[in-house]
Amino acid sequence: MLLTPHLPAPRPRRRKAAAALLASAVSVCLVAASAPAVPLGVGDRLFPYLGNPGYDVAAYDLAFRYPGTNSKPLQAVTTIDARATADLEHVNLDFAHGTVSSVEVDGDPAAFRTAGEDLVITPGDAVSAGDFMRITVRHTSDPVAPDGREGGWVRTADGLAMANQADAAHLVFPCNDHPSDKALFTIRVTAPDGHTAVANGLPAGVDRSGTTTTWTYRTRHPMATELAQVSIGRSTVLHRSGPHGLPVRDVVPTRHRAALEPWLKKTPGQIAWMEGKAGRYPFETYGLLVADATTGFELETQTLSLFERQLFTDPAYPAWYVESIMVHELAHQWFGDSVSPRTWSDLWLNEGHATWYEALYAEEKAGEPIQARMKAAYGASDGWRASGGPPAAPKAPERGEKIGIFRPNVYDGAALVLYALRQEIGRPAFERLERAWVGHHRDGTATTADFIRLASEVAGRDLGGFLHGWLYGEKTPPMPGHPDWKSGGAAVKAAGDGTGGRGR
Incomplete structure (x- = not known):
């Protein structure tokens, strides 16, 4: 789904009845009170109730007001511009952890109810397929997580950050919370003096009023909801240049700035290294958000990756390992x-x-052989497949443990697939495939079938049969070039496994 930053203004829709023109918010709610409200989804095999059918989001405008403490709800307004892809009497949004005070559709009050983890909106008039609509929801956004629920706001020592993967953006703001529906984002954060707010994308304004400041950020490329990031804290923003003059900005706790700088200055070189492998960096900026929080993971939020401070300050982590996680x-x-x-x-x-x-960087920069890591992964692969499913058909997460899909089978188990593919088609063809993949699907979404199709095209032969076993087989296929490699049944982690309780 490719979108441009310039969206058509919502078109006024013809009313079904003149009485609708006079309906107040109260009367609309009363009229719709008897309408059924049911949770929907886009039919994802692992998260069947995530996302919603019938519309395509073009842009989000998120406005948060931080009260100065991370233990109280933020006041928020979420505005969604979307195009209906079907006739809609109700519009479902994913939203599960906040209080909604009002909803408008194209400026008119709309009825709303909850159903499961959906906010079900009933406009005064049905929305016709092809029409644009603007939905405005006034709500709270609660940083105190629901019992037993992970994700959404992360409370740090001095404020907040976000960790929305895989299904937690809708704990923060109403949205179509599925990566298949990417959109542009504008994010505005108002916070008391002494705090700094940073979000995905580039700065688009700073407004000071009395004892508060509002920061605005905009993305230039569409983004999945799970990749949204907002940092609020007593932070310092550090600026440097990357390849081709790319703006690189890091957000760090002010009191730890000096200790973190030796790591942060490595980022421009790492970007240059990745560009040598996969082509030009795809976004408008990059940087690290280093949070004073215990999360147990790092997260690739778009243009501003989230890292635990402990990764850089714990002497137990070798330097090569820290850099490879970066x-x-x-x-x-x-x-x-x-x-x-x-x-x-x-x-x-x-x-x-x-x-x-991650593994290739460790090999090239620190002499940690990728073949040894892949051999260890091969030995554990059958066990990973038995416990978590094959790489492209992972088992569904256990109830209440939705980040349980982040198992070794999709980390080193999936890297093993890429290693096997490189063994099968050769390094030059594999490297062409990698560049072609990100070039063909930039700013969009893609499937496993798309990857198999492109790999076959680049290799000049049908790789469907070869890759099917690696991606979907219950047992690990023989490794090309290594007939002596054996896969046992133990579900152990490969040496240096990137899951390591860390990177997602």
């Missing part, structure tokens, strides 16, 4: 962010590639 999240900007998965079963395309470049 590259893991950077590689996601191409694989997962610019080219996003059409369904969550296509997750291996994100994590397999990020793990691949």
Whole structure:
């Protein structure tokens, strides 16, 4: 789905009845009170109730007002510009952790109810297929997570950050929370003096009023909801240049700025390294958001990857490992962010590639052989497939553990698929495929079938049979060039496994 930043203004729709012109918010709610409200979804195999059919979001405008403490809800307004792809009497949004005070559709009050984790909106008039609509929701956004639920706002030592993967953006704001529906974002954050707010994309204005400041950011490329990022804290924003003059900005706790600088200054060189592998960096800016929080992972939020401070300050982590994890999240900007998965079963395309470049960087920069890592992964692969499913058909997460899809089978298990493919078609063809993949699908979404099709095209022969076993087989196929490699049944982690409790 390719969109431009300039959207047509919503067209006024013909009223079905003149009485609708006089309906107040109260009367609209009363009229719609008896309408059925049911949760919907786009039919994702792993998350059947994520996303919603019938419309395509073009842009989000998110406005948050931070109260100065990360233990109280933020006041928020979410505005969604979308095009209806079907006739709609109701519009479902994903939203599960906040209080909605009002909803408008094209400026008119609309009725709303909740159903499961959906906010079900009933406009005064049905929306016709092809029409643009503007939905405005006034709501709270609660940083205190629901019991047992992970994701959404992350409370840091001095404020907030976001970690919305895989299904938690709708804990923060109403949205179509599925990566198949990417959109442009404008994000505005108002916070008291002493705080700094940063979000995806580039700055688009700073407004100071009394004792508060409002920061505005805009993306130039469409983004999946799971990749949204907002940082609010007592932070310093550091600026430097990357390849081709790319603006690189890092957001760090002010008191840890000096300790983090030796790591942050490595980013421009890492971007140049990745450009040598996958082509030009796909977005308008990049940088690291280093959070004073314990998350157990790093996250590839678009243009501003989230990292735990502990990764850079814990002496137990070797320098080569820290740098390779930095590259893991950077590689996601191409694989997962610019080219996003059409369904969550296509997750291996994100994590397999990020793990691949993480391992390749460790080999080239630190002498950590990728073949040894892949051999270890091969030995564990049958066990990973048994416990988590094959890379392209992962088992559904357990109830209440939705990040459970981030298992070794989609990290080193998926990188093993790429290694086997390189063994099969040769390094030159594999490297052409990688560049072609991100070039063909930039700013869009893609599937496993798309990858198999393009790999076959680049190789000049049908690779469907070869890749099917690697991607969907219950057992790991023989490794080309390594007939002596054996896969046992133990579900152990490969040495240096990029899951390592860290990178997603």
